[in-house]
Amino acid sequence: MQNKINQFLKLQKIDIEIAEFEKSFENLPKEISVMEAKIDSENIKVNNLKEKIDKLEKEMKNYNNEIDSIDNKINEQEEKLFSINSTKEFEALQKETGDLKRLKLEIEDSQIKTMESTDNSKKALAEMEQFFLSEIEPLRTQIEELKSKLKEYTDKKDKLSVERDNKTKSLDQDFLIRYESLMVDNPPVIVPAIGETCSYCCLTIPPQTYIKVLQKTEVVSCPHCRKILIPEENPDE
Numbered sequence: 001m002q003n004k005i006n007q008f009l010k011l012q013k014i015d016i017e018i019a020e021f022e023k024s025f026e027n028l029p030k031e032i033s034v035m036e037a038k039i040d041s042e043n044i045k046v047n048n049l050k051e052k053i054d055k056l057e058k059e060m061k062n063y064n065n066e067i068d069s070i071d072n073k074i075n076e077q078e079e080k081l082f083s084i085n086s087t088k089e090f091e092a093l094q095k096e097t098g099d100l101k102r103l104k105l106e107i108e109d110s111q112i113k114t115m116e117s118t119d120n121s122k123k124a125l126a127e128m129e130q131f132f133l134s135e136i137e138p139l140r141t142q143i144e145e146l147k148s149k150l151k152e153y154t155d156k157k158d159k160l161s162v163e164r165d166n167k168t169k170s171l172d173q174d175f176l177i178r179y180e181s182l183m184v185d186n187p188p189v190i191v192p193a194i195g196e197t198c199s200y201c202c203l204t205i206p207p208q209t210y211i212k213v214l215q216k217t218e219v220v221s222c223p224h225c226r227k228i229l230i231p232e233e234n235p236d237e
């Protein structure tokens with residue numbers, strides 16, 4: 001029994017090392033995805049602004065076309081005025097021309113607003129692109145670095161896991177199943193009982209359980225946290 005426990009204490013030492021190693025890079029995937037999300041959101045902002053500028057420029061073009069066609073109409077009507085003899089017809093045409101001129105003024109007002117809006121958006125885009133270049137673009141390099149670091153760590157961890165699994169082949173398989181099921185909550189799995197107290201959950205264990213722990217003839221689990229209990233003086237090796 002003692003020999004069995006000692007073998008598993010060795011396995012536990014490896015498992016603690018693996019768990020600590022995993023902890024050292026557990027935040028990497030999150031760091032990477034935070035940076036990727038930042039790049040995505042900045043890209044969306046830049047694209048939205050570009051679309052807005054496109055729309056404004058199209059609007060501007062439409063206004064120009066409308067003004068051209070109004071100008072043509074006004075010219076036509078002004079030419080017509082010379083060939084009209086009836087006063088009534090003359091007045092009607094003059095009113096129509098007046099309406100067109102007012103419409104043209106309205107469009108020109110809108111045109112100025114659109115132009116201002118376009119200028120502001122272009123300024124904002126230039127600033128945004130500058131920011132993207134200096135603050136966001138370098139994130140790509142950082143992400144690549146973190147990814148290669150993560151791969152390096154993952155490869156190393158996989159190697160450790162393979163080594164560990166090879167070691168477990170020579171161990172008592174029944175005990176191993178019990179040990180592995182407890183490993184789900186992370187190491188340690190085997191913990192000393194300090195007096196009648198489990199050193200892991202700090203709860204008191206029944207005296208008869210503690211006696212069994214000291215006898216070292218069977219595998220005893222803490223009735224509270226289910227960790228495997230060994231006597232305090234148990235050597236590490």
Ligand SMILES: [Zn+2]
Nearest residue numbers: 198201222225
């Ligand atoms: Zn416990």
